[in-house]
Amino acid sequence: MESLVSGVQGFMYPNEVKLQWSLLIVLYPYITGLVAGAFILASLARVFDVAVVRPIYRLSLVTALAFLLVAPLPLQLHLGHPERSLEMYLTPHRTSAMAMFGFVYLWYLTVVLLLEIWLDYRKDIVLASRSHTGPLKWIYTALTLGSQDISPRALHVDERVGFAVTLIGIPSAFLLHGYVGFIFGSVKANPWWSTPLMPVVFLLSAMVSGIAAVLLVYQASSLLRRRPIDMNCLDAVARYLFYVFIVDFSMEMLDLIHRTYEAGQSFHTLDFMVHTRLFVSQIVLQIFGGTLLPLSILALTLAFSLSPAVRRRLYAVAGVTTLIGIFAMRWNVVIGGQLFSKSYLGYTTYKVAFAEREGLTMAIVLMILPVFILWALVRLLPPWDESRAVENL
Amino acid sequence: MRQRFEGSAHLIRLAVVAAAFVLLFLLIRRAVVPAGFGQYGHFRPAALKEIAAREPVFAGREACAGCHDEIVQAKDKGPHAHVGCEACHGALAVHANDPSALKPTLPVPLHLCPTCHEADAAKPKSFPQVASLTHSGGASCVECHNAHQPKL
Numbered sequence: 001m002e003s004l005v006s007g008v009q010g011f012m013y014p015n016e017v018k019l020q021w022s023l024l025i026v027l028y029p030y031i032t033g034l035v036a037g038a039f040i041l042a043s044l045a046r047v048f049d050v051a052v053v054r055p056i057y058r059l060s061l062v063t064a065l066a067f068l069l070v071a072p073l074p075l076q077l078h079l080g081h082p083e084r085s086l087e088m089y090l091t092p093h094r095t096s097a098m099a100m101f102g103f104v105y106l107w108y109l110t111v112v113l114l115l116e117i118w119l120d121y122r123k124d125i126v127l128a129s130r131s132h133t134g135p136l137k138w139i140y141t142a143l144t145l146g147s148q149d150i151s152p153r154a155l156h157v158d159e160r161v162g163f164a165v166t167l168i169g170i171p172s173a174f175l176l177h178g179y180v181g182f183i184f185g186s187v188k189a190n191p192w193w194s195t196p197l198m199p200v201v202f203l204l205s206a207m208v209s210g211i212a213a214v215l216l217v218y219q220a221s222s223l224l225r226r227r228p229i230d231m232n233c234l235d236a237v238a239r240y241l242f243y244v245f246i247v248d249f250s251m252e253m254l255d256l257i258h259r260t261y262e263a264g265q266s267f268h269t270l271d272f273m274v275h276t277r278l279f280v281s282q283i284v285l286q287i288f289g290g291t292l293l294p295l296s297i298l299a300l301t302l303a304f305s306l307s308p309a310v311r312r313r314l315y316a317v318a319g320v321t322t323l324i325g326i327f328a329m330r331w332n333v334v335i336g337g338q339l340f341s342k343s344y345l346g347y348t349t350y351k352v353a354f355a356e357r358e359g360l361t362m363a364i365v366l367m368i369l370p371v372f373i374l375w376a377l378v379r380l381l382p383p384w385d386e387s388r389a390v391e392n393l
Numbered sequence: 394m395r396q397r398f399e400g401s402a403h404l405i406r407l408a409v410v411a412a413a414f415v416l417l418f419l420l421i422r423r424a425v426v427p428a429g430f431g432q433y434g435h436f437r438p439a440a441l442k443e444i445a446a447r448e449p450v451f452a453g454r455e456a457c458a459g460c461h462d463e464i465v466q467a468k469d470k471g472p473h474a475h476v477g478c479e480a481c482h483g484a485l486a487v488h489a490n491d492p493s494a495l496k497p498t499l500p501v502p503l504h505l506c507p508t509c510h511e512a513d514a515a516k517p518k519s520f521p522q523v524a525s526l527t528h529s530g531g532a533s534c535v536e537c538h539n540a541h542q543p544k545l
């Protein structure tokens with residue numbers, strides 16, 4: 001208690017001194033954002049039939065799945081007792097937004113993502129079940145559900161149903177991440193969170209981070225596989241990133257301008273925080289390093305005709321800084337919202353633990369884990385164009 | 394009809410697998426959700442009876458005064474008059490029922506006292522509070538204060 005009180009400035013209520021939502025709660029919206037963003041990128045490519053981004057369609061889907069499988073882990077680690085999470089489904093609490101999120105997650109995982117991936121890969125799965133031996137053959141055969149039908153008629157049905165799933169998937173992905181913003185935005189006691197813009201800002205920033213992640217994953221995977229990068233595809237993804245980022249940034253600035261002009265009761269507290277405890281994470285990392293810098297880089301690639309090698313490198317820098325910026329945004333929302341007293345008269349400090357259940361080590365493990373899952377997924381379900389099952393058998 | 398569903402056999406299989414999962418979920422739910430759940434609120438109704446049937450673990454200050462009257466009277470004259478004995482000494486119904494069954498251990502003042510008296514701007518100024526790290530230089534609180542009549 002003594003060490004905590006020493007981090008307090010001014011007046012804090014006793015239950016505000018120690019932060020309840022830690023670094024892992026920062027990771028949670030960050031990871032779900034990557035999922036929603038990657039999926040929306042894939043879906044838009046499919047629904048609007050954008051041929052140029054076809055090379056990243058499957059890669060976006062498996063990236064989304066790899067991150068979605070990790071998304072509940074920060075919550076499980078934060079709450080403890082993971083076995084109790086099933087009670088969310090067994091005895092649903094219909095008036096709790098947080099409890100109902102379990103159903104949003106389940107819907108998105110099973111009805112949208114797994115179904116879309118299964119339908120898109122079915123032909124490859126059937127062919128793989130015929131060509132492989134040993135345990136892999138069993139896995140692929142189980143994935144076929146016992147149906148080897150890959151006749152043109154069956155594939156046409158897959159295409160039609162897959163399209164319908166994608167159509168349902170877009171609002172579902174909006175719901176998934178809009179809901180995360182809604183949970184924060186509906187906490188009316190917290191002026192840092194309580195704004196109807198929160199779901200919109202979360203959703204747009206999710207799209208930004210998801211597109212940036214796919215941009216990097218595509219470049220890294222091509223590099224590792226020593227395959228040429230489809231520059232038309234990469235340019236198109238970078239363009240999407242630029243456009244969505246502008247809308248996202250405008251919304252965040254709209255929120256900021258609105259708060260500043262309104263100058264409500266809490267304004268001086270939030271203003272003080274942005275200039276002191278959140279200065280590095282908000283002004284330096286989020287706004288300048290994580291938004292204006294990548295936006296300028298992307299604008300540069302649009303304004304000048306640069307060589308593919310330069311463009312690739314600039315896109316990589318823009319992708320990395322974007323991901324840092326969006327992470328800083330999640331940090332500023334989750335941690336920033338807990339640093340000031342509801343009396344508006346004091347501030348506390350958050351120090352990240354190192355090797356604890358909710359510490360830095362665990363956060364790093366959770367961010368590396370999806371990369372390993374993605375590695376396993378692309379071995380099982382290769383998303384590359386050249387490994388697509390040949391059309392006419 | 395048959396022609397209409399041609400090429401959809403795998404989707405029918407998928408629907409069967411999905412239905413099997415839903416059925417399995419419903420069976421598990423039936424087996425593990427306690428009877429009457431939600432009757433009075435989001436909890437088991439049987440929990441009310443179970444809680445009511447539990448043995449009290451606190452004896453209450455009257456029980457303490459039965460044997461330790463001198464100490465209770467001394468405490469009631471000081472600023473800790475409104476603090477229950479078991480707030481500091483722990484739940485002691487077992488000891489009150491049979492003093493030989495459990496011998497209470499004394500609390501460690503340097504751990505116990507700061508839980509109320511650690512300095513915090515959120516506490517009223519009239520409430521006695523100290524920065525425990527520097528206040529006693531590591532010496533136990535009871536070297537200067539009597540826990541039952543703490544005012545010096």
